[in-house]
Amino acid sequence: MSGTAVARLDELTAGVPRLVEVGGARIVLARVGDAVYACADACAHQGGPLSQGKLSRTRLACPWHGWQYDVRTGQCVFPGRGASVRSYPVEIADGEIRLVLS
Ligand code: FES
Incomplete structure (x- = not known):
């Protein structure tokens, strides 16, 4: 398994973003159902x-x-011509959320 463990799935509540810091990067986690998405914290x-x-x-x-922003992609959805934020791949295994920062 690759990536850096940042949280457990059961620690995240749908609709409540969570800030994590990994390797000096500030990243926001967003739980949507049983999926978790990650993007840069800085607008x-x-x-x-x-x-x-x-x-x-x-x-x-x-x-x-x-x-x-659409947390699945980091794409700005309002306003239409706004710049995107970086999104990060997320892995979930055995309830553990891992981020791939490469
Ligand atoms: S800093 Fe995010 S909308 Fe202006």
């Missing part, structure tokens, strides 16, 4: 903390000015 607009934003299903809204 592409002005660096707002996405981990403090509102998560509705797969859409994560920045708390500063409301840009919204």
Whole structure:
């Protein structure tokens, strides 16, 4: 198994983003059902903390000015021409969430 263990699945609540720090990178975890997605915590607009934003299903809204991202891809979905944030592959095995940072 590759990746770095960052949390257990049962520690995450759907709709509640969670900040983790791995290798100096600040990454937000988003649980959607039994899936977990991960993307950079810093908003592409002005660096707002996405981990403090509102998560509705797969859409994560920045708390500063409301840009919204699809947590599955990191793509900005509002406004339409906003820059994306980096997304990270997630592995879940035996209830453990692992991030692949390569
Ligand atoms: S810093 Fe996130 S929307 Fe402005």
